[in-house]
Amino acid sequence: MEQTHLLRKLSPPSYSLSFDRTRLFSKIDHSLEQPVTWISGPAGAGKTTLVLSYFKHRGISPLWFQVDESDSDLASFFYHLGLLAQQHAPEQDALAQLTPEYLHGIPVFARNFARDFYSRLPSGSVLIFDNFQDAGADNPLDGLLPVILADIPSTIRVVVLSRSIPPDNLTPMLTSGEVQTLNWQHLQFTEEEIDGLIKLRNTTQPFSKTEIANLHQTTQGWVASLVLMLERPFDKALPLISEGRSKETIFEFYANELFQLANDEVKSFLLKTAVLQNIDIDVAEKLTENMNSKNILDDMAQRNYFTIKRFGSSANFQYHPLFREFLLTQAMHILGKEQLAETQSQAADILLNQGDVTHAAELLRQARDWDKLLALILQHAQSILEKGHFSTLRHWITSLPKKMQTQNSWLYYWQGMIEITINPISAICYFQNAYRLTQQQSDPLAQVLSWCGAINAYAYSWGEVKTLDNWIVDLESILAITQQIADPAIQEQVDYAAYLALMYRQPRHVKMKEYEDKVWDIVLHGDNFQTRIQAASQLLFYLTWWSGDFDKAEILVQTMQPIMEHPAAPPLVKLTWHS
Structure with missing residues (x-):
């Protein structure tokens, strides 16, 4: 998708x-x-x-x-x-x-x-x-x-x-x-261009020069209004539109007139598919339960009736924004607020099943279907952050009701992950809230990851580290939980976080050498590329500034230099490494 x-x-x-x-x-x-x-x-x-x-x-x-x-x-x-x-x-x-x-x-x-x-x-x-x-x-x-x-x-x-x-x-x-x-x-269309448009659309209704001049005056050369007016029945006189009305009002007047002429099947189809920013045929068929969806959209596109066919395929269409706004207004009046929200939520389910997470989330937000939006966030937050779409994830989370935001440890955790390199002090607060809730709600994985996240945020902040003692106190309990989780990737994160905490706050801790060895193992053999290069950068910092072991530092540099040149290496890590 x-x-x-x-x-x-x-x-x-x-x-x-x-x-x-x-x-x-x-x-x-x-x-x-x-x-x-x-x-x-x-x-x-x-x-x-x-x-x-x-x-x-x-x-x-x-x-x-x-x-x-x-x-x-x-x-x-x-x-x-x-x-x-x-x-x-x-x-x-x-x-x-x-x-x-x-x-x-x-x-x-x-x-x-x-x-x-x-x-x-x-x-x-x-x-x-x-x-x-x-x-x-x-x-x-x-x-x-x-x-x-x-x-x-x-x-x-x-x-x-x-x-x-x-x-x-x-x-x-x-x-x-x-x-x-x-x-x-x-x-703005001139009178000559209006005459050309009439002939192009094969309109059987004859238009005199006076009528074309009236069309020009009434529409002010606005092609959206022209197209709608040319679709009207021949026997209807052109209504007088006062100059004080906006173009949108004029469009709505004519669009509504033509909408009322459509049969019930087409009306229902238009109202339901208006919730979709882009319309795939299979999505439209599932949403409307109308197997005639392709014919309806093809007909509208061929008539240039504010329906655009995308990328040369018969399978995808898009309503003109002005037409879609009109249809959504009609949907609110005809379907009602609750049924429109139900349609938006149903469309989101269909899009989500096809992998279109971004548009599904927006539909759920519009429908105020907070439970489904929460489930979507928790399932896809990691992949959204991996693409770097931090603002998008923040927007989704902050759209949720405040009570929901403050009662879910994972939402605090993901907000911490959003802020960790932008505002690490703020990130620490989010991780603290997440950690507190996980202890109350007995969520071992969220507890471990929030602990790791907070320590990583301290490393990014380069600030006051006295309060790291509060996190180091829980090291043994975190290790016990990690063993129960029994996931090597989680164990790697915990080992790296423990190393950071001890290096920045308690470098003479009895377990410092143990975790230095574990980080060496992560750097040389770890499965997660990002963790490897971040660990290498921090390890080099420790060897050159804390322990003064320059021989090991030289070995580390020779080993990791080619990896640090990899395009996927984060710029901040590269900068720290080379400095």
């Missing part, structure tokens, strides 16, 4: 026949002489269709990046951008991921990432960022745009499609001409 998600995110919508707006083609030709073109306009203004038709006629296959709410987590944004680069330079190592050690210098990371990313794209590439506004109102990408767009090679072009105009921090690039813009005034 993750592969399907990547295909959706990194592939353009299928091109369907549309009116060729040659008036704007020449403007895009001119704008592409500069590194960045920013096309802005309201939802339903035809931005994506315009770009698809332009590149189709110019014989160019652009690279596509579908921005969505997951990109509000910068780690997710850079992760997926790295996958796009990997598609075009598979022989090169994967691009760096935004791991926590970079979070204190994100602009520097973004600049280096962007330079490396662009260098891997084929010469002549055009990269499209579609629906840029979907990363959210507090979109952290906005602040990085001057960095990401600053060093675009002369052979690469970037096009941004957004409901919003360029942010203020791009003013220098706008002034210099490096960023060219097409805005709502450019995108």
